[in-house]
Amino acid sequence: MDIHEHQAKEILAGFGVPVPRGGVAYSPEQAAYRARELGGRLWVVKAQIHSGGRGEAGGVKLCRSEDEVRSYAASLLGRALVTKQTGAAGKGVYRLWVEEGSDIARELYLGFVLDRKSERIMIVASAHGGMEIEDLAERDPASLVRMVVDPAVGLAEFQARELAFALGLSGGQVGQMVNVLRACYRAYRDLDAMMVEINPLVVTGAGDLVALDAKMSFDTNALFRRPQVAALRDPSQEDPREAMAADNGLAYVGLEGDIGCIINGAGLAMATMDMIKLAGGEPANFLDIGGGASPERVCQAFRTVLSDGNVSVILVNIFAGINRCDWIAKGVVQAYREVGLTLPVVVRLAGTNVEAGREILRGSGLPIVAADTLAEAAEAAVAARPTSAAA
Known part of the structure; x- marks a missing residue:
């Protein structure tokens, strides 16, 4: 789950990261x-959306008067x-962040991500901030500094100092960077984050470190134990289909095709x-x-798939272990009656209670349309598409 810049800044500030003063606005007057x-005499007005590249798209502006702030906000x-x-x-x-202007001497990049290869938190940093990490990696890969943190030990102070020196910091800035790094690490660890990014982390004219921008994303599967994070969700920034699915506890990602899929298990879905x-x-x-999908849950899955107007066929593919094929079959029948299905439906069942489900x-x-194998089901779904969709 992603959150807005102003929310990420509030969280990081609570852990000790210095951020500029600012406030949220929902109208030009505000x-x-x-x-x-x-x-x-100087303010930065920023669009609050779940996306990078806002500056290049015209979503960030430096304003020098209240009238300019109001006009740009409008x-x-x-x-x-x-x-x-x-x-x-x-x-x-639908919301803006208005913050005080900063005296920028240098821009750095700082990110914390999960490195699945090492199964550790990895810190990625660069002495050249202000651009997306993908652009940094392409334009100047040598500038990227990587450091892996052992979760059994945590981020050691010597590691933080090494990173500060690698970024060309000196004097009191090293101590400030140590504090920023350890604060970001605690926020990542304590809130089940998947990513913490400060870009840019600026060195001001006075030599202080300030997080000028911030992004955080969180492990959706851990939100049940982080209600304070779950409360920050903004459905207006999500695909309506995915928001609907999330509200009903379904794992859903919208794509561009026309064959709707209802499947159990991520591997089988792929x-x-x-x-x-x-x-x-x-x-x-x-x-x-x-797993353990009831007929009602299956019916809700149909509603979610049908919320996509591009869907012309529905393919149900279930290999039941924890699930039961008879539950799935009852859900398909229930969906037909409650939702008023008119689209072709292809069903392939295998596993627990498969004969009862087929009956x-x-x-x-x-x-x-019943199918015995996955290949047959896929071919039947493709064949069942209307002529216009197939073309």
């Missing part, structure tokens, strides 16, 4: 008030901001999507219904 409240609020990370549809701007493409089709989604489908009298 943005101007925030500038007046902060004082000074031009930004309510529109979709398109960045290189959002896709053509962009992300809606294999099913591969088979659909091999048969000449395009999956509309990744949906893992999970339920046969006895329903519904036009369900």
Whole structure:
């Protein structure tokens, strides 16, 4: 789960990371008030969306008067901001962050991510901040400094000092960097984060370190024990289909095809999507219904898949272990009756209570296409698409 810049800054500030003063605004008038409240003669107004590249897309502006703050806020609020990370549809701007201007002498990059290869938290840093990490890696890969943190020990002070020296810091800045690094590490560890990024981490004209921008994302599977983090979720920044699925406890990722998928198990879901493409089709989604799915949960999965107007066929592929094929079959029949299904449905069942499940489908009298293997199911789904979709 991603959160907004201002939320990430508030969290990191609570762990001891220095951030500029600022305030959230939901209207042009409130943005101007925030500038007046902060004082000074220079403010930065930033669109709050879940995407990088806001500056290049016109989502960040340096303003020198309250009228300029108000005017820029009016031009930004309510529109979709398109960045290189959002896709053509962009992300809606419904809140702004207005902060005091900073005297920037240097810009650094700092990120904490999970390195799956080493099964450790990895710190990635660069003496050249202010650009996306992908651009940094492409333009100047030698500038990237990597350091792995052993979770049994935590981030040692000597490691933090080594990183500070590698970034060209000296004097009191080294001690400041040690504090920033250890604060970010604690935030990452204590809140089940997946990523903490400060870009740029600036050195001011006075020699102080300040987090000018911040991003955090969190392990969705751990949100049940982090209610304070879960409360920061902003559904307006999510794909409506994925938001609907998340609200119902389903693992769903929207794609661009027209064959809707209802599957149990992430590995089987990936294999099913591969088979659909091999048969000449395009999956509309990744949906893992999970183990122990009740008929009601199956019915909700159908509603989620059907929320995508591009879907022309639904493929149900279940290998039941914890699940039961009769539950799945009852859910398919229930979905037909409650949702009013008119689209073709292909069902492949295997595993626990498979014969009982197949009998339920046969006895329903519904036009369900049954398949014995995954390959047959994928081919049947592709063949069942309307002519216009197939073309």
